Amino acid sequence: MRSRSNAFLWVGSIMVSLLILIAVLGPTIAPYPLDFQEKVRNEVVNGKNVIIKPPLPPSGIHLLGTDKWGYDMLTKLLYGARYTVFVTMAIALLRVIFGTVIGLYLGMQDQEAKWWVSIENAWSYIPIFIPVYFLLVGINVNSDLSTSALVAIFIGIVTILGIPSVVSSIRQKTMQIKDMQYVLAASSLGAGRNQIIFRHVLPHLKEQVTLVFVMEIISTMTLMGLLGMFDQFVGGTEMTFDPILYHSITNEWAGLLGNYRSFIYSSYPWIYMVPLIAFVFAITSFTLLAKGLRDRYQGTYHRTPFI
Amino acid sequence: MLTYIKQFVGMFLLVIFVCGAPLMLYTHKEEVVFEPERVVSRVVYLIEKFTEGSLGTYYLGVNEREIAEDILPFTLSSFELLFCSIMISVIISILLGLFMHRNRLSRIVQRVLDIISMVPDFILILFSIVLAIGFYKLTNIRLITLSPTSDAANNWFPTAVLALGPTIFLVKVVVLKYAEIAGEDYIKTALAKGLKLRHVQLHHVYKNIKPFLLADLKKAIAITVANLFIVEYSLNVVGLTRFIFTKGGGYQFNSSVMGLMGIILLSIFVYVLVRLFLYLFERTLVYR
Numbered sequence: 001m002r003s004r005s006n007a008f009l010w011v012g013s014i015m016v017s018l019l020i021l022i023a024v025l026g027p028t029i030a031p032y033p034l035d036f037q038e039k040v041r042n043e044v045v046n047g048k049n050v051i052i053k054p055p056l057p058p059s060g061i062h063l064l065g066t067d068k069w070g071y072d073m074l075t076k077l078l079y080g081a082r083y084t085v086f087v088t089m090a091i092a093l094l095r096v097i098f099g100t101v102i103g104l105y106l107g108m109q110d111q112e113a114k115w116w117v118s119i120e121n122a123w124s125y126i127p128i129f130i131p132v133y134f135l136l137v138g139i140n141v142n143s144d145l146s147t148s149a150l151v152a153i154f155i156g157i158v159t160i161l162g163i164p165s166v167v168s169s170i171r172q173k174t175m176q177i178k179d180m181q182y183v184l185a186a187s188s189l190g191a192g193r194n195q196i197i198f199r200h201v202l203p204h205l206k207e208q209v210t211l212v213f214v215m216e217i218i219s220t221m222t223l224m225g226l227l228g229m230f231d232q233f234v235g236g237t238e239m240t241f242d243p244i245l246y247h248s249i250t251n252e253w254a255g256l257l258g259n260y261r262s263f264i265y266s267s268y269p270w271i272y273m274v275p276l277i278a279f280v281f282a283i284t285s286f287t288l289l290a291k292g293l294r295d296r297y298q299g300t301y302h303r304t305p306f307i
Numbered sequence: 308m309l310t311y312i313k314q315f316v317g318m319f320l321l322v323i324f325v326c327g328a329p330l331m332l333y334t335h336k337e338e339v340v341f342e343p344e345r346v347v348s349r350v351v352y353l354i355e356k357f358t359e360g361s362l363g364t365y366y367l368g369v370n371e372r373e374i375a376e377d378i379l380p381f382t383l384s385s386f387e388l389l390f391c392s393i394m395i396s397v398i399i400s401i402l403l404g405l406f407m408h409r410n411r412l413s414r415i416v417q418r419v420l421d422i423i424s425m426v427p428d429f430i431l432i433l434f435s436i437v438l439a440i441g442f443y444k445l446t447n448i449r450l451i452t453l454s455p456t457s458d459a460a461n462n463w464f465p466t467a468v469l470a471l472g473p474t475i476f477l478v479k480v481v482v483l484k485y486a487e488i489a490g491e492d493y494i495k496t497a498l499a500k501g502l503k504l505r506h507v508q509l510h511h512v513y514k515n516i517k518p519f520l521l522a523d524l525k526k527a528i529a530i531t532v533a534n535l536f537i538v539e540y541s542l543n544v545v546g547l548t549r550f551i552f553t554k555g556g557g558y559q560f561n562s563s564v565m566g567l568m569g570i571i572l573l574s575i576f577v578y579v580l581v582r583l584f585l586y587l588f589e590r591t592l593v594y595r
Contacts, residue, residue, distance in 0.1 A: 134563075276434075307507060
């Protein structure tokens with residue numbers, strides 16, 4: 001049991017490190033500048049005049065090919081990686097910090113806060129991408145705001161809407177720990193609420209919080225992917241009219257996936273396969289990490305079933 | 308009764324707030340503007356239309372159409388999709404997770420679902436389209452038809468794709484709870500008394516899994532609703548989400564409110580129906 005769980009953890013950690021490395025180094029190792037565009041041109045191949053026009057398939061010159069407009073796919077991915085990785089991490093981190101603090105204090109109360117429980121209940125049944133979509137749609141498309149402002153707004157909205165789910169899991173765990181003997185002992189020795197929270201409850205939540213952090217990264221990435229399907233990209237959507245086309249400004253991976261989704265029906269499979277594989281790689285690495293962590297933490301409480 | 312009315316009003320206000328967000332929140336010359344009062348006039352207009360006995364109109368492409376005319380067929384097709392896929396996932400999860408828990412086939416399916424679950428549902432939906440197209444190229448057998456008016460349009464493919472998400476989720480829940488409950492002492496006692504495996508599964512394990520199944524059923528429906536948007540959008544099924552995301556069209560407040568309200572009411576209805584199914588299942592099998 002132990003050895004297998006470690007495999008998940010190892011593979012997941014290596015993939016995540018690779019992802020972070022790509023995100024940090026991406027723009028410096030990109031083969032082309034971001035605005036490099038292959039134009040239609042004539043070339044003589046084996047004595048014949050051949051018209052070369054984008055999209056170019058993957059080859060030595062363009063490792064992952066180009067899109068319909070002649071932009072290099074690898075370059076786009078490398079430039080977009082930092083948004084995919086760091087925006088999700090920032091959102092997850094903020095959610096975990098606020099969620100843990102609120103969850104701890106709500107969980108330590110003697111009586112369950114009824115109003116909060118009803119918010120939690122209602123919130124867990126609403127697919128979160130719907131409110132996020134509606135909040136973004138007025139701001140995000142062909143916006144006058146700068147990319148960084150749009151990213152900040154995105155982080156703000158998604159963080160706030162995601163906090164209740166984090167609070168829920170932390171609060172429930174806190175309520176379990178609160179009834180433990182050692183908490184009773186501590187409070188009978190005169191420990192105050194903060195003392196109990198930081199000395200006795202928080203250390204037990206360490207594993208849970210780590211796991212929640214990784215899980216929140218996964219759910220944020222999924223959310224970004226869903227929004228991409230409906231043309232809301234992180235950092236702004238550029239909409240061109242006649243024909244109506246949507247482009248991701250930041251080249252963030254989930255955005256690229258949404259951007260190129262219509263090429264599923266075309267005969268240029270690499271245009272949608274490249275961002276699809278990249279996005280699946282990103283999300284799988286965090287999923288494996290979460291699985292590895294969970295297996296590791298749960299091994300302690302494992303009981304063998306009788307049937 | 309009063310609480311139901313209260314909940315309904317609360318829901319309506321929430322829907323108005325969510326749907327009104329694009330009207331309230333927009334950018335103007337590098338500034339984010341928040342104007343909640345812009346929604347009020349729209350809401351007044353909406354309620355006026357209600358009292359006139361119509362639901363207003365919306366644009367589908369360039370055609371202006373009556374919402375009241377379209378809402379019934381749209382709701383029916385969404386209901387069919389939603390209900391069928393939830394039922395499939397509930398039945399599969401009970402069968403695989405509970406009654407065939409130790410079966411080898413069931414084990415393999417559980418493994419496969421476990422691996423699939425690493426990829427988010429909407430990627431699976433996208434992927435299923437790629438696979439279906441590949442399948443068509445190989446065998447000339449048509450699995451998907453993107454024209455909703457075509458004769459070859461089928462319902463089973465979108466239903467199957469939609470069922471994938473909740474199935475993965477519910478099977479996981481049932482399998483996990485089974486493993487937890489099967490380690491309890493009362494299972495040991497039941498086995499020591501010589502009760503048959505089927506009996507223990509039905510009367511001890513199922514009854515204890517049921518509360519968790521019901522609690523997670525709501526979540527499963529939420530997952531399915533989120534996927535419903537993607538399925539209807541990318542497989543071109545005409546359903547309630549068409550009111551919210553009109554392809555190529557602008558944002559429309561009236562139809563969005565109607566669409567979102569419809570989806571919420573529909574998911575509550577589906578939840579009630581599934582509970583009814585589980586009740587009948589208990590009455591016929593468990594408490595004969």
